[in-house]
Amino acid sequence: MSVALGLTRPLMVRTALVDDPGDLISRLPRTTPHAWIRRGEGLVAWGEAARVTVPPGPGRFGWARDWLAATFGEAHVDDDVGAPGSGPVAFGSFTFDQDAHGSVLVVPQVVLARREGRAWLTTIGEERLDLVRAPRDLGRIRYGDGSLTAPEWEHAVARAVEQIRSGRLEKVVLARDLTATAEREIDVRVLLSRLALRYPECYTFSCAGLVGATPELLVRHTGETIESLVLAGTTARGTDPADDARRGTALFTSEKDRHEHACAVESVREALTPLCSELKVPREPELLVLPNVQHLASPVTGRLAAGSSVLDVVAAMHPTAAVGGTPTPTALEVIRELEGMDRAGYAGPVGWIDARGDGEWGIALRCAQIEGARARLFAGCGIMGDSVPAAELAEAQAKLRVMQYALEG
């Protein structure tokens, strides 16, 4: 566990309304940039008032909630705004695998936020004026294989199909990684600006080096209300509007994709039912059209029993069958057997939480782990009994394009 040096405990937190700051990402300094942005709204943050490594294990979300309750509970808070995301906030990224190291919570020193036409600034400790220098381009990007080559990954998909056909499980999500090296140290702000502009419908995020634009909202918690957007089932964009519509209709009527989607929706329903006094799950999915792919999408809403934090809901939901499979324990075994890599934060929960327990957490998809000039990109696909390995590889490549675009522009 570590707490940033130079800051005294308890944390002294001040939130005040500010004039509209314009583009939030352009306010970020180069070091420790944190972000959660959709359609120009959300939070950007920097500096570290406190940071903690969350111990692995089945109780990790509860441990994180308790650590935050203690840290925020003793803080002196002067909050003029009183909205979700005002007062002290922590950003977090949890590994996909509960037994992996690397889950982290960061309480930034400065948070700049915009929501529903209001903007505010939260500072912890001394007010700091951060001089923002324009980011430099990353130069040429070179790619390399990740843990498995493309043919090896196709082989893993074929083995997963065999396992499904043998009756061991119904669905498994297999992912692959790709490495990228830039000419210069990667300035995360370059990636964030490109992602937010190209994928406004997605949640552009940055937390502890994990950067991406995910379309999948695991849970938004506002008071007693929760929302989730379940995604599973994918097709490519068409070459023209007619082709696009044709592909969308084919996705919507595809038995394989509807089954794959239903597994993900069911896993969310099962996780949320015990927590909610009311839960609305649509009978049919809708189509979510993104610049690179189209998905089957089900928006779910619920009303929680009072007093729970967004991390309690995250704990109940992760991993959904959009990133694990059905049944979950068998899918996790098959992922370990076939994927041949550590997913790290990919497909894990990423987002923010405030002292009221409100917050927004996505599933970390369409993302990369950045370290210096190197990036590790990830993408996965839901595998069913009738999956075709070459088609799944093409789908994974379409998903990887999000971060390739962020790196190359």
Ligand SMILES: C=C(O[C@H]1C=CC=C(C(=O)O)[C@@H]1O)C(=O)O
């Ligand atoms: C696992 C990923 O996507 C999930 C979310 C939407 C659609 C998916 C699919 O159709 O396979 C996946 O379940 C990923 O982007 O790496």
